[in-house]
Amino acid sequence: MSEFFNEVDEEVRREQLKKLWDRYSIYFIALMVLVVAAVGGWRAYQYFEGRKAAEAGAVFEKAVxxxxxxxxxxxxKAFTELAAKAPSGYRTLARLRAAAEASSRDPKAGAKMYDDIAADRSIGGEWQDLAxxxxxxxxxxxASYADMQQRLEASAAPKSTFRHSAREMLALSAWRNNDMTAARKWLEAIDGDGETPxxxxxxAEALQALLPPVAKS
Structure with a gap:
């Protein structure tokens, strides 16, 4: 008797599954198609992005x-053209190299290009600081010391990646513009940083030796 009921239960389950399949099979198939399409699309995207990166790398090497x-x-010219169409990583590198090339013929033009990169928040903080x-x-x-201070003071902060270079340039600018107080401030920051190269x-020690002695009160 128990075997009879088991067979009945099994038949009922099969019938229920068949009804569920008849009702929802189209959705299941559609879901599977979407999954396959998504995976295929992602693979295609990776392939084309990889190919674009390889092409950009080749163009970058030729420009170098x-x-x-x-x-x-x-x-x-080559770096500028690459910056206009390359993937994001190469785009930023190409912009920096284009600015460097411009600097060799016209420092002001190069500085303007670097300033434009520094103002572009889409490229990330460290790239901006480098620019x-x-x-x-x-x-x-x-430049005046006030101009250099405006440009570099944030980059000279204790945890900034390029703080060492920023502090050195601020000290040199202050010394060049006869602001000995500011020069000492930045030289002391250099000396007090255990990670200074x-x-x-x-x-910095050589520049410190050029400063006049501090007047006694």
Missing amino acids: ELSEQGKHEDAE KIRAAGLVLDS PGLRSR
Whole structure:
């Protein structure tokens, strides 16, 4: 008797499953199609992105070769064109290299290009800071200390990636503009930072020796 009831239960379950399949099979099939399409689309996206990155890398290398051959205008043009159409990583690198090439013929133009990169929040903080440092280096000999301070003070903060370079340029600018108080401030920041590179520390000590003694009160 128990076997009879088991067979009945099994038949009922099969009938229920058949009804569920008849009712929902179209949705299940559609879901599977969507999953397959999504996986295929993702694979295709990865393939095309990889190919674009490889093409951008080849163009970048050719532009670097032009630069190494002294063909700076051609290199600048190549980097600028690459920056307009390359994937995001190469785009930022290409913009920085285009600014460097422009700097070799016109430092002011190069500084302006670096300033534009520094103002672009879409590229990330560290790239922006690097562009600020590069731009400041190009105008160091002509800019006022107030200008350099505006450019670099945030980058000279204790945890900033490029704080060492920023502090050195601020100290040099203050010394060049006869602001000895500010020069000492930045030299002390350099000296007090245990992570200051040895070469930079030596240059800071040399500049410190050029400062007049502090007047006694």
